[in-house]
Amino acid sequence: MAQQLVGAIGELEDNIHLHSQAVDTGYVGYRAGNNEFEFVVADAGVGILNSLKSCPDYADLKDAGDALQFALQDGVSRYGRSAQRGCGFRPIFVGLANLMGMLRFRSGDHVLVIDGQSPDLAMARVQQRANLPGFVTSITCRNPG
Structure with missing residues (x-):
C-alpha cells in the first residue's frame, strides 16, 4: 500500500509541473497518525477545466464538475x-484498495468527493462550491483493522 501511495503523491506532484501553469504555487503536505495517513497536493494554477479545454478533444466540457x-x-x-497519457490517478485507487478512504478533488467551482471502503470513481459525489483557482487533492486513508 505505501508504495502505491508514494507513487500517487509523485504523480500528483508531477501534474503541478505538467498542467498547472503555476509551478511556483504548488505544494505537497502530509500527516501520519494512528492507522491514518493524509496527504494534500495543490496548486493555484489554471485548474482542471481550463487545462482539459486547452485540448480540442475536451473543448465541450461545460464546468469544473x-x-x-x-x-x-x-x-x-x-x-x-x-x-496514451492520463493514468496518474490509478495509483491512488490501487493504493486505497481495502482501506477506508476520503478523497477530495477540488478545482474551480466544484468538488468531487469519494468516501468509503475501497473507494473508486463509481462512488463519487460532485458538488458546486465557491470558486477556488487551481487544483487541490486531499486524500485521507485509514486502516480499518
Missing part, C-alpha cells in the same frame, strides 16, 4: 486521447 469527473478516468489528459 464535469472536468473533475472526466479527469479522474484513465486515459484522460490535456494532451488528448491519442497521447
Whole structure:
C-alpha cells in the first residue's frame, strides 16, 4: 500500500509541473497518525477545466464538475486521447484498495468527493462550491483493522 501511495503523491506532484501553469504555487503536505495517513497536493494554477479545454478533444466540457469527473478516468489528459497519457490517478485507487478512504478533488467551482471502503470513481459525489483557482487533492486513508 505505501508504495502505491508514494507513487500517487509523485504523480500528483508531477501534474503541478505538467498542467498547472503555476509551478511556483504548488505544494505537497502530509500527516501520519494512528492507522491514518493524509496527504494534500495543490496548486493555484489554471485548474482542471481550463487545462482539459486547452485540448480540442475536451473543448465541450461545460464546468469544473464535469472536468473533475472526466479527469479522474484513465486515459484522460490535456494532451488528448491519442497521447496514451492520463493514468496518474490509478495509483491512488490501487493504493486505497481495502482501506477506508476520503478523497477530495477540488478545482474551480466544484468538488468531487469519494468516501468509503475501497473507494473508486463509481462512488463519487460532485458538488458546486465557491470558486477556488487551481487544483487541490486531499486524500485521507485509514486502516480499518
